[in-house]
Amino acid sequence: MEIFDIIKCRRSISPEFFNTKKIKKKEIDLILESSNWAPTHKKTEPWRFKIIKDKSKILLGQFLSKKYEQTNENFSKLKFNKIINKCKKSSIILIICMHRDPLLRIPEWEEIASVSMAVQNMWLTATSLKIGAFWSTPSYIKYMNEHISLNHNEKCLGIFYLGYYDNFNITRIPNPIEKKIETL
Numbered sequence: 001m002e003i004f005d006i007i008k009c010r011r012s013i014s015p016e017f018f019n020t021k022k023i024k025k026k027e028i029d030l031i032l033e034s035s036n037w038a039p040t041h042k043k044t045e046p047w048r049f050k051i052i053k054d055k056s057k058i059l060l061g062q063f064l065s066k067k068y069e070q071t072n073e074n075f076s077k078l079k080f081n082k083i084i085n086k087c088k089k090s091s092i093i094l095i096i097c098m099h100r101d102p103l104l105r106i107p108e109w110e111e112i113a114s115v116s117m118a119v120q121n122m123w124l125t126a127t128s129l130k131i132g133a134f135w136s137t138p139s140y141i142k143y144m145n146e147h148i149s150l151n152h153n154e155k156c157l158g159i160f161y162l163g164y165y166d167n168f169n170i171t172r173i174p175n176p177i178e179k180k181i182e183t184l
C-alpha cells in the first residue's frame with residue numbers, strides 16, 4: 001500500500017472486533033521499531049512502552065476495571081465487563097509512556113507530541129500489516145503506577161490495544177481540510 005492509502009486506512013479498531021489470531025513477535029518488533037523513528041526535539045526520544053501479554057493482560061483488565069469501579073459514580077457493570085474483555089481480546093497491549101528529559105530542556109508538550117508521533121508510526125505500521133489498534137485514555141490511567149512500575153520521569157499517556165480482526169466497516173469521513181486552512 002502507498003503511504004497515503006495506509007494513512008487513510010488507519011482506524012481506531014476496538015478490541016471488540018479482534019479475533020483470536022496472535023500477533024507474531026517479528027510483527028510486534030517491527031511495530032515497535034517503527035516508533036523509534038519518530039521526530040524528537042533535542043533527540044530526547046521520550047517514547048517508552050511496557051509490553052503486556054499472556055497472563056499480564058488479565059491482570060491489567062482486573063486492575064483497570066477495579067479502578068473504573070472505584071473512580072466512577074455512575075458505575076455500570078456492562079462497562080466494567082467491557083474493560084476486562086478489551087484486555088482479554090487483545091493479542092498484545094502496549095502501555096504508552098513518556099519519559100521526560102531529565103534536564104527538562106524542552107516543554108512537556110513537545111515530549112507528548114513526540115510520543116504521539118511515535119504512536120502514529122506504530123499505528124500506521126500495524127495498519128500496513130492489517131493489524132487493528134486502539135489508543136485508549138481513560139481518566140484512571142493516572143493510577144497506572146499502582147499496577148506497573150514506572151521509572152523516574154515516566155508518565156502513562158494511554159493504553160494501546162492491538163489485535164487482528166476480520167471485519168471493520170465503520171466509516172469515518174473527516175470534515176474537509178479546506179475548513180481547517182487559512183491562506184494568509
Ligand SMILES: Cc1cc2nc3c(=O)[nH]c(=O)nc-3n(C[C@H](O)[C@H](O)[C@H](O)COP(=O)(O)O)c2cc1C
Pocket residue numbers: 010011012013135136137138158172
Ligand atoms: C490521544 C488519543 C486518545 C484517545 N483516547 C480514546 C479513548 O479514551 N476512548 C475512545 O473511545 N477513543 C479514543 N481515541 C480514539 C478516537 O476516538 C479516534 O481516533 C477518533 O474517533 C477517530 O477515529 P479513527 O481513529 O478511527 O480515525 C483516542 C485517540 C487519540 C489520538
